[in-house]
Amino acid sequence: MHFRTLVSLSTVSLSIFAAKVGGVPNSSESSVDWDVYPWMAPGPNDLRSPCPGLNALANHGFLPRDGRGLNGPVILDASQKVFNIQPEVLTLPTKLGLLTSDDPVSFTLDDLKLHGTIEHDTSLSRQDLALGDNLHFNEEIFSTLANANPGESFYDVNSAGEVMYQRLQQDIVANPNITNTVKEALLRSADSALYLSVMGDPSTGKAPKKFVQILFREERLPVAEGWQRSSIPLDGKTFNSLINSIMEASNWTTSGGCPWVRLGPEQPVSIV
Ligand code: HEM
Ligand SMILES: *[C@@H]1O[C@H](CO)[C@@H](O)[C@H](O)[C@H]1NC(C)=O
Ligand SMILES: *[C@@H]1O[C@H](CO)[C@@H](O)[C@H](O)[C@H]1NC(C)=O
Ligand SMILES: *[C@@H]1O[C@H](CO)[C@@H](O)[C@H](O)[C@H]1NC(C)=O
Ligand SMILES: [Mg+2]
Numbered sequence: 001m002h003f004r005t006l007v008s009l010s011t012v013s014l015s016i017f018a019a020k021v022g023g024v025p026n027s028s029e030s031s032v033d034w035d036v037y038p039w040m041a042p043g044p045n046d047l048r049s050p051c052p053g054l055n056a057l058a059n060h061g062f063l064p065r066d067g068r069g070l071n072g073p074v075i076l077d078a079s080q081k082v083f084n085i086q087p088e089v090l091t092l093p094t095k096l097g098l099l100t101s102d103d104p105v106s107f108t109l110d111d112l113k114l115h116g117t118i119e120h121d122t123s124l125s126r127q128d129l130a131l132g133d134n135l136h137f138n139e140e141i142f143s144t145l146a147n148a149n150p151g152e153s154f155y156d157v158n159s160a161g162e163v164m165y166q167r168l169q170q171d172i173v174a175n176p177n178i179t180n181t182v183k184e185a186l187l188r189s190a191d192s193a194l195y196l197s198v199m200g201d202p203s204t205g206k207a208p209k210k211f212v213q214i215l216f217r218e219e220r221l222p223v224a225e226g227w228q229r230s231s232i233p234l235d236g237k238t239f240n241s242l243i244n245s246i247m248e249a250s251n252w253t254t255s256g257g258c259p260w261v262r263l264g265p266e267q268p269v270s271i272v
Pocket of ligand 4: 231232233
């Protein structure tokens with residue numbers, strides 16, 4: 001990642017999330033046999049991550065249920081099959097995922113909690129590391145998103161931006177050491193774009209609340225409730241457009257500091 005692209009909040013910087021904008025043709029159609037991929041709670045030796053999307057994929061067996069042996073192709077294939085996410089969208093996070101591990105070719109779901117590589121402060125459903133558990137779902141933190149967009153049955157880019165804004169105001173008070181640079185703002189906008197896209201419509205960014213809440217709370221795909229894989233692919237162009245809209249709606253301001261990507265478990269979490 002070029003740090004220079006992170007420091008300026010231009011449209012160009014937002015495109016860091018998709019190496020190739022424009023996309024791969026939507027060729028792969030999903031025909032998941034859900035009897036083969038039942039939701040099962042992780043066992044005591046299974047590893048999970050701070051990411052509700054990857055955890056749900058593992059809980060259904062689209063990723064190894066033990067949460068081990070992950071790499072780019074494994075995650076990109078599962079994401080396309082289940083969510084119709086084009087590989088270009090998740091190539092960068094899977095590469096960053098490798099930085100969280102001492103193994104040069106694979107990582108576990110648990111590795112992904114490494115603070116400062118992908119994992120960041122001011123999450124939607126997890127505590128800041130400085131304040132506690134940055135790995136497991138936390139209902140109190142999630143309540144901001146759960147209660148967003150009152151009176152409607154869906155979340156959208158505006159409600160997602162508002163939630164980002166509210167979470168940031170809370171966290172500025174709660175965590176005097178908050179890390180809130182443009183890097184975190186972009187990752188947080190991408191997180192929001194992902195829950196809207198996979199549980200809803202990637203072109204409009206509208207997603208039923210019920211589906212989003214099941215994804216976060218149960219790390220389950222709400223098939224029984226009527227959720228279906230989007231027939232519209234999430235590609236780089238769509239993803240960047242959602243990220244832009246969410247970022248704009250969030251009225252984001254920095255808390256200072258320099259954007260920094262932690263390069264490995266033994267590497268510093270910041271440059272100061
Ligand atoms: C498969 C599609 C994916 C979906 C639907 C998804 C969704 C999400 C969402 C909604 C969050 C925010 C959680 C929160 O704020 O509490 C998140 C966080 C995270 N995701 Fe994913 N994600 C996906 C793929 C990935 C990939 C490919 C990686 C890396 C290999 C990844 C790693 C992470 C990490 C480390 C976090 C924690 C960030 C934080 O909140 O501190 N995710 N993801
Ligand atoms: C913030 O960082 C300072 C200096 O590293 C440390 O002494 C303090 O305990 C931290 N506070 C919190 C709430 O993490
Ligand atoms: C962002 O700022 C605009 C213009 O001041 C305001 O209308 C909007 O409500 C703000 N949104 C949030 C989430 O604070
Ligand atoms: C993608 O595939 C679905 C069928 O699963 C189809 O309905 C949709 O029109 C296709 N989209 C494009 C852009 O080809
Ligand atoms: Mg976090």
